[in-house]
Each structure stands twice: as structure tokens, then as C-alpha cells.
Amino acid sequence: MRHRRITAALGAAALALGMVGAALAPAQAGGGHDDGPATSYTNPVTADFADTYADPAIIRGKDGWWYLYATSDPLVEGGEFGLMHVARSRDMVDWEYRGTILDEGSAPSWATDTSFFWAPDIRYVDGQYVLYFTVTDTELNAGDDSAIGAATAPTPEGPWTPVAEPVVPPxxxxxxxxxxxxxxxLADDDGSRYLYYGSYYGGLWVTELDPSGLRAVGEATQVAINDKFEGAYVLKRDGYYYLMASSANCCAGPSTGYSVFAGRSESPRGPFVDHEGVSLLDTRPGGTQVLVQNGNRWIGAGHHTVVSDLSGQDWIYYHAIDREEPWLSEPGGINRRPTLLDRLDWVDGWPVTRAGAGPSEGSQTGPVAGSLLGLTVEDPAEGRALRGSYRPDVDEQSGDHALVRGRVWTDEAAPEEVHVELDLRTRRTEPFLVRVGRGSNRIEVEVNPGERELHVEYGHGRFQEETTVPIPEEYDLSVWTALQVHVVEGQVHARLSESRLGDVIAEVGLELRPGILRSAPVELRGTGAHVDNLSVNAAHEPVAEMVAEPVRGEVLVEESFDDAELDGWEWVREDPAARVEDGALVWPLTGADLVGAGGSGGLLLREAPAGDWMVETKLTLDLGDTEVRNYQQAGLIVHADDDTFLRLGHVAIWNTRQVEFGKEVNQDGFLSWGGHTSGPPADTTWLRIHHTTNDAGEHLYRSAFSTDGESWRWGATWTLPAGSDARVGLYTGGGAQPETEAVFDHVRFYDAG
Structure with missing residues (x-):
């Protein structure tokens, strides 16, 4: 059985700070931490208890644990399909398996006996936990009629009560x-809630939810084109809504090219566009690369969630496939997709994993999950780290916590640049205050339940500035609400949220005068305010630059197609319709294809230079706009044999036109094909493949394309084994109708140093 488918007060302060949806600050340069209690880890983080843990979703419970959920694949080799899974951790790295989510007695009554439950999404909504999930088949219709279900629980581990009807019906x-x-x-700061859903067949959509978050209301809006994206995840940052989603086949074993892209919008309903302004709804769909395989152990990296640690650092949890061990041998046909964790940076306003370095391999500096100043995060009332007027209390959701009844302060001074985080619950109307600073130089963040306001002010000698935003009436402050306060040189930023997952109840920020920050204790003030999960850590310094991309060197070989004899080239299954004309190779598409057993597509190949190199071609190919032309295409190919090759081309995939970098390989007795969909081509598109080798002698090939010949989008890296005798050249393929021709202007090999 295959798992699944085959085929407004932010202003300058928020802009300068780079307020993240699920966190308040980007990563620290190099993944390090200033003084904070960081962890270390090696991917995959679920290796201790699972062979596969796909489609991860995470939340920090009000009890202080982080909870990680996964889709209903067998957990281990030879295991049975579960009804989704849950694990928990104190440090975001070491996970303890806690069991399955649903059973026969708690599954939705409208799901069939053979239905699977995929892709959980966990939220804290109005005092209870809500788990959204895919139900692959229902009793509501005949046929494969997937829907979105939900279940509620008082704790992250249940007991779960399914909702009587689908949140989104078939x-x-x-x-x-x-x-x-x-x-x-996604919960927003106007009190509304939204649910994003969909996949390749039908595209991605968003609908508003009722106040309970359990029923879709109103008209849904399409936010991404069909045949391109799935696994949507949306967060809010700097006034933008970021839609991140996965693309390509999730589950093609050793040729899985799954990856994550992003678009952003000023509205939760879109339109979402990428860094070049290309819409995710375009038939040549846009998308800024967030996560992509880099040539190491991990391929098919995608279907993610984003969460912040206790210093404000963003982290991305996602699944990926070990290219040397892609399958569960029992049951057969199931991809082995454990959960990985990596730093998520924000560079030039866009999310990117490890500044563009992609999935990590080997030991990494991990999240900050504890606290400075001697605080016990899960129980602030424990020990002597706090002074002042408070007492221990107990809550059924949070457990042990502190009841603040006046002025409370930390015994030690916090760092000058600080991230303070806590959960707050109050039935009183009196304000709750977080104060950082000394004397007249102080920053204050106030949650005022009576006035329904989030207020920030600071003083610097005689100077004082303040700003306030409303807290929507739809949010109940008598249930646990997260407060994050982030202070860095020049800014203070505060956010209230339910789940800490890009959701916003209220957020506010101010620019600070230079020199205001001082190392000082953190002070809390409240009247009958319940406080839990209090942490104080150094704030992060953002990563401001991407990792280096390949650089073109001197020309090693140039073919301008002014010689009809094509010296230095060799045909494989020569196409007599191809011709040299006006300094270009003109090659009509004839319907042949190389993919699969007995591939028949024609190839024009030559030997590649020794060492590291980069090959480039300029391709003109008119594939129309929206009509189905499966799978007309042309481009560059790296060919070891007819069952072992890579190809980078402009391709028509149903109603879309995309740049695809695919791989076919015969591994473990399976002949598999899969691809990475890179982005939006033009009728004239420049294509590049960059070749290097690693320490084991394996060949690494990274793709890039351009629509102007100057700015390049770099994409996935595929590998071929050491000793592969691969030649490089051109190909065409796909349907012969309607008639069209590929025009190759040149082929150049460059030194790549």
C-alpha cells in the first residue's frame, strides 16, 4: 500500500526587528546561542523511537512540554498503520513516544473503516486543543471523498473527542x-480564524472558521494553483501573511524531490507572490525556495511546521528521506520519512532553512529550551529565582505555576538584549505588566484585560514614548495565552498568541532611543494573574546573508551550433527532425520520452570536462499557457544510462508550466522517477547544472534557471554514484501534439573552481 498521493503599531519597529510569525527573531549567525541553555542534536530527531514520522506538527503545551504529531504511517519497520502519532519533549530535540491519537472508539463516525488520517495540525483554541487532520475517505459519498476532520481535547495527549461533522466536507x-x-x-489579530487546505488535485484554498475553529463559514478562496503545492503552513510576520507549501512528489523513494516554497500577501486570502512578484496562482507558478535538498544524505525534504524556541529563534520541523534507505521493507512501498529539525532564518524578508544550506547532517547546535536566571520554566514558583509577592498554584492544563499577587522580580539581571516568554491567565480586569530596565531607563509591556489592550512604553530619562493596540473581544484572556517580549538594540516588540505558531491575538512594537538598554532584573506585576512557563534568555542576532551560491568561471567549451556536423557530440537514438539552423539547434518534440522501462527519447550527448564545472543552455520553448500538453519538455540532461539520469527542463505538467529537475534511478529493484519543481520558466529560459564531487567521490549536480540570463534561482541537488560515467547534453520529450519546437541557442561549459 502506498502511503499517499503518487503524483496597527508595528511600523518601523517590526520591520527592523523582523518579527517572525511563530517567533520574534531570526536565527543567530551560525546557529549559535548567546549564553542561553542551548541543546545539540543530530538529524533525524525521531530516530530513537521511529523509522518514519511524516508530516510533523508541533505545539508547546501549556504544561511546558513540546508535542510532536505525525501522520498515520507505520511507526517502525513491520509495524501497523496507526491513527496518527504523538511524542513529547522538554528540549525540542529528545522525543518520547506517547502513542497513537485516535482509535476505533474515537475516530470520526463519518470516516470509513479503511480511511487513513494524514497531516495533523495542532492548535490551542479558546482554552482547548484542536487537532485538524485529513480523512482520506468518508461515509458521506461513494468514492475517494477526502475531507478535513477535527478532534478536541483538554490536553495535548487527549482524550480526543472527534467533531461530529467535517470542518471542510468533501x-x-x-x-x-x-x-x-x-x-x-491561522488565528489573526482581528479575531478571525482561517483554515488552509488542499493539494495538487484542486489546488490550495483558505476558508474562514467560526469562533470555535471547528466549522468552515463563508466562501473559500483559492490561494495556489493546482498541480503544484500541498502541505500549506501559514504564519504572520511584519504585516505579511506567509504561505509556505511543499511541491513535487512526496514519496518516490530514492528519487523524491519534495521541497518547500513560500509566497506572501498583505491579506490572509492572498494573492500570495514570491520575491520576484510571481503569484502562486499563476500557470507558471511562483515560489521562493525555503527548504531544498543539498546533496547530502537527505532528499525529499518537506511538509513542515515552524515553531520558535525560548530565545525567539525559529525552527523548521519537516520530514525527509535517507537516499540510501528510502523504504520501509515491511509493509512494502512505504517511504521511510523521519522528522528532521533545522534552523529557519529570515533573509531579506523571506524564510530560508539554514540561510540556504538546507537539511543538516551531523551534530548541530539546537534550540534554547530552558532559561537563564535560574528559572524553572515549567514551574516559575519553584526555587528562589523569583522574589516578591506570589505563591504556588496548580492548574489542570498547565500544572504547577505561579499566582502573581503584586510585584515580582527575578533575583538575577537579564541580558541587555532579551527574550521573555510566559503563559498568562487572568479573570481579573487589572493590568499585568512585564518590565525590563533600571531606573528611568525602562521598557514596559502591559496586558490590560479590562481595557482589552496590549500596551508598550519605554522611558529614557525625561523622554517617554508609548503605543497601544486592541485585544479582540473574540479572545478569552481567562484561558492560557502566550506573551512574548523581545528586546534588541533599537526595538521592543510584544505579541500575544494562543499557540505560538504564527497566530496573533495582538502585537505591538516601538523603536528605542540608543543607550536605553541596561542589564537588569525582569519584573512582573499583577493582581491575581496566573503565570507559567516563564523564561528569560538572550535574544538572537539575525542571520543577514545567504550562504554562497555557485559562481561561473571561465568558458571551457562553447557550442554555438554553427556547425551542422555537431563535432564532439553523439546522438543516442538520433532524431532526424532535429537540425542546425541560424546558429541554433532546432529540435521538434516528437512524443518520445526517456522515463520508465524502455525509454525511447532521443539524446544529444558529449563528454563533460574533468573536475568541477557548470553547464548552461539557453532554451526557447513555447508550451502555451493553460492547455494540457503532458509532458512536453526540453532541456539539459546528465546521462549515465537509460535508467540512471538527471534532467533539467522546461515542462508542461497538466495546466502548469514549470522548471523541473528530475532523477531516474534503479535502486533496490525499483525503477523510480521523481523531480524537484524549481519555479516559473519563461518562453526563453536559461538552464544551468553545477557539478562537484564530495569526499566519497560521489557526483553532485545542482540546478539553476533564469528568465533573463542574469538573475538565477538555484534549486535542488541530485547525486550519482562515484565512478558514474555520465555524459551531458540535451533532450526533448513529451507529447507530439500540438506541434512545437525546442530551440537551443548554445551549450557552454564553464570552470566552476
Whole structure:
């Protein structure tokens, strides 16, 4: 059985700070931590208890634990399909398996006996936990009629009560049903809640939810084109809504090219566009690369969630495939997809994993999950780290915590640049205050339940400035609410949220005068305010630059196609329709293809230079706009044999036109093909493949494309074994109708140093 588918007060302060949706600050340069209690880890982080743990979702419970959920694959080799899984951790790194989520007695009554439960999304909504998930088949219709279900619980581990009806019901398409997969919820600062869902067949959509978060209301809006994205995840940052989603086949074993892209919008309903302004709804769909395989052990990196640690650092949890061990041998056909963890940076306003370095291999500096100043995060009332007027208390959701009844302060001074985080619950109308600073140089963040306001002010000698935003009436402050306060040189930023997952109840920021920050204790003030999960850590310094991209060197070989004899080239299955004309190779598409057993596509190949190199071609190929031309294409190819090759081309995939970098390989007795979909081509597109070798002698090939010949989008890296005798050249393929021709202007090999 295959797992799943085959085929407004932020102003300058927020802009300068780079307020993250699920966190308040980007990563620290190099992944290090200033004085904070950081952990270390090696991917995959679920290796201690699981062979596969796909489609991860995470939340920090009000009890101080982090909880990690996964889709209903068998947990281990030879295991049975579960009804989703949950694990927990104190440090975001070492996970303890806690069991399955649903059973026969707690599954939705409208799900069939053979339905699977995929892609959980966990949120804290109005005092209870809500788990959204895909139900692959229901009793509501005949046929494969997927829907979005939900279950509620008082704790992250249950007991779970399924919702009586689908949150999003099956969606007929006239002959079947659109794929209603992969839910992701977002709460916004106007009191509204949204649910994003969908997949390749039907595209990505967003609908508003009722106040309970358990029922879709109003008209849904499409936010991404079909045949391109799934696994949506949305967070809010700097006034933008960021839609991140995965692309390509999730589950093609050793040729899985799954990866994550992003678009952003000033509205939760879009339109979402990438860094070049290309819409995710375009038939040549845009998308800024967030996460992509880099040539190490991990391929097919995608379907993610984003969460912040206790210093404000963003982290991305996602699944990936070990290219040397891609399958669970029992049951057969299931991809082995453990959960990985890596730093998520924000560079020039866009999310990117490890500044563009991609999935990590080997020991890494991990999240900050504890606290400075001697605080016990899960129980602030424990020990002597706090002074003042408070007493221990107990809550059924949070456990042990502190009841603040006046002025409370830390015994030690906090760092000058500080991240303070806590959970707050109050039934009183009196304000709750967080204060940082000394004397007249102080910063104050106030949650005022009576006035329904989040207020920030600071003083610097005689100077004082303040700003306030409303707290929507839809949010109940008598249940646990997260407060994050982030202070760095020049800014203070505060956010209230339910789940710490890009959701916003209220957020506010101010620019600070130079010199205001001082190392000082953190002070809390409240009247009957319950406080838990209090942490104080050094704030992070952002990563401001991407890792270096390949650089083109001197020309080693140039083919300008002014010689009809094509000296230095060799045809494999020569196409007599191809011709040299006006300084270009003109090659009509004839319907042949190389993919699969007995591939028949023609190739024009030559030997590659020794060492590291980069090959480039300029391709003109008119594939129309929206009509189905499966799978007309042309581009560059790296060819070891007809079952072992890589190809980078402009391709028509149903109604879309994309740049695809694919791989075919015969491994473990399986002939598999998969691809990485890179981005939006033009009728004239420049294509590049950059070749290097690693310490083991394996060949690494990284893709890039450009629509102007100057700015390049770098994408995935595929590998071929050491000793592969691969030649490089050109190919065409796909349907012969309607008639079209590929025009190759040149082929150049450059030194790549």
C-alpha cells in the first residue's frame, strides 16, 4: 500500500526587528546561542523511537512540554498503520513516544473503516486543543471523498473527542472529488480564524472558521494553483501573511524531490507572490525556495511546521528521506520519512532553512529550551529565582505555576538584549505588566484585560514614548495565552498568541532611543494573574546573508551550433527532425520520452570536462499557457544510462508550466522517477547544472534557471554514484501534439573552481 498521493503599531519597529510569525527573531549567525541553555542534536530527531514520522506538527503545551504529531504511517519497520502519532519533549530535540491519537472508539463516525488520517495540525483554541487532520475517505459519498476532520481535547495527549461533522466536507469536482488534504489553521489579530487546505488535485484554498475553529463559514478562496503545492503552513510576520507549501512528489523513494516554497500577501486570502512578484496562482507558478535538498544524505525534504524556541529563534520541523534507505521493507512501498529539525532564518524578508544550506547532517547546535536566571520554566514558583509577592498554584492544563499577587522580580539581571516568554491567565480586569530596565531607563509591556489592550512604553530619562493596540473581544484572556517580549538594540516588540505558531491575538512594537538598554532584573506585576512557563534568555542576532551560491568561471567549451556536423557530440537514438539552423539547434518534440522501462527519447550527448564545472543552455520553448500538453519538455540532461539520469527542463505538467529537475534511478529493484519543481520558466529560459564531487567521490549536480540570463534561482541537488560515467547534453520529450519546437541557442561549459 502506498502511503499517499503518487503524483496597527508595528511600523518601523517590526520591520527592523523582523518579527517572525511563530517567533520574534531570526536565527543567530551560525546557529549559535548567546549564553542561553542551548541543546545539540543530530538529524533525524525521531530516530530513537521511529523509522518514519511524516508530516510533523508541533505545539508547546501549556504544561511546558513540546508535542510532536505525525501522520498515520507505520511507526517502525513491520509495524501497523496507526491513527496518527504523538511524542513529547522538554528540549525540542529528545522525543518520547506517547502513542497513537485516535482509535476505533474515537475516530470520526463519518470516516470509513479503511480511511487513513494524514497531516495533523495542532492548535490551542479558546482554552482547548484542536487537532485538524485529513480523512482520506468518508461515509458521506461513494468514492475517494477526502475531507478535513477535527478532534478536541483538554490536553495535548487527549482524550480526543472527534467533531461530529467535517470542518471542510468533501468537494465534488463533477466526476470525483478534489483532494481536501493537509489542514493548517491561522488565528489573526482581528479575531478571525482561517483554515488552509488542499493539494495538487484542486489546488490550495483558505476558508474562514467560526469562533470555535471547528466549522468552515463563508466562501473559500483559492490561494495556489493546482498541480503544484500541498502541505500549506501559514504564519504572520511584519504585516505579511506567509504561505509556505511543499511541491513535487512526496514519496518516490530514492528519487523524491519534495521541497518547500513560500509566497506572501498583505491579506490572509492572498494573492500570495514570491520575491520576484510571481503569484502562486499563476500557470507558471511562483515560489521562493525555503527548504531544498543539498546533496547530502537527505532528499525529499518537506511538509513542515515552524515553531520558535525560548530565545525567539525559529525552527523548521519537516520530514525527509535517507537516499540510501528510502523504504520501509515491511509493509512494502512505504517511504521511510523521519522528522528532521533545522534552523529557519529570515533573509531579506523571506524564510530560508539554514540561510540556504538546507537539511543538516551531523551534530548541530539546537534550540534554547530552558532559561537563564535560574528559572524553572515549567514551574516559575519553584526555587528562589523569583522574589516578591506570589505563591504556588496548580492548574489542570498547565500544572504547577505561579499566582502573581503584586510585584515580582527575578533575583538575577537579564541580558541587555532579551527574550521573555510566559503563559498568562487572568479573570481579573487589572493590568499585568512585564518590565525590563533600571531606573528611568525602562521598557514596559502591559496586558490590560479590562481595557482589552496590549500596551508598550519605554522611558529614557525625561523622554517617554508609548503605543497601544486592541485585544479582540473574540479572545478569552481567562484561558492560557502566550506573551512574548523581545528586546534588541533599537526595538521592543510584544505579541500575544494562543499557540505560538504564527497566530496573533495582538502585537505591538516601538523603536528605542540608543543607550536605553541596561542589564537588569525582569519584573512582573499583577493582581491575581496566573503565570507559567516563564523564561528569560538572550535574544538572537539575525542571520543577514545567504550562504554562497555557485559562481561561473571561465568558458571551457562553447557550442554555438554553427556547425551542422555537431563535432564532439553523439546522438543516442538520433532524431532526424532535429537540425542546425541560424546558429541554433532546432529540435521538434516528437512524443518520445526517456522515463520508465524502455525509454525511447532521443539524446544529444558529449563528454563533460574533468573536475568541477557548470553547464548552461539557453532554451526557447513555447508550451502555451493553460492547455494540457503532458509532458512536453526540453532541456539539459546528465546521462549515465537509460535508467540512471538527471534532467533539467522546461515542462508542461497538466495546466502548469514549470522548471523541473528530475532523477531516474534503479535502486533496490525499483525503477523510480521523481523531480524537484524549481519555479516559473519563461518562453526563453536559461538552464544551468553545477557539478562537484564530495569526499566519497560521489557526483553532485545542482540546478539553476533564469528568465533573463542574469538573475538565477538555484534549486535542488541530485547525486550519482562515484565512478558514474555520465555524459551531458540535451533532450526533448513529451507529447507530439500540438506541434512545437525546442530551440537551443548554445551549450557552454564553464570552470566552476
Amino acid at each position: 468537494r465534488p469536482d463533477g466526476g470525483g472529488f478534489f483532494w481536501t488534504f493537509d489542514p493548517s489553521m
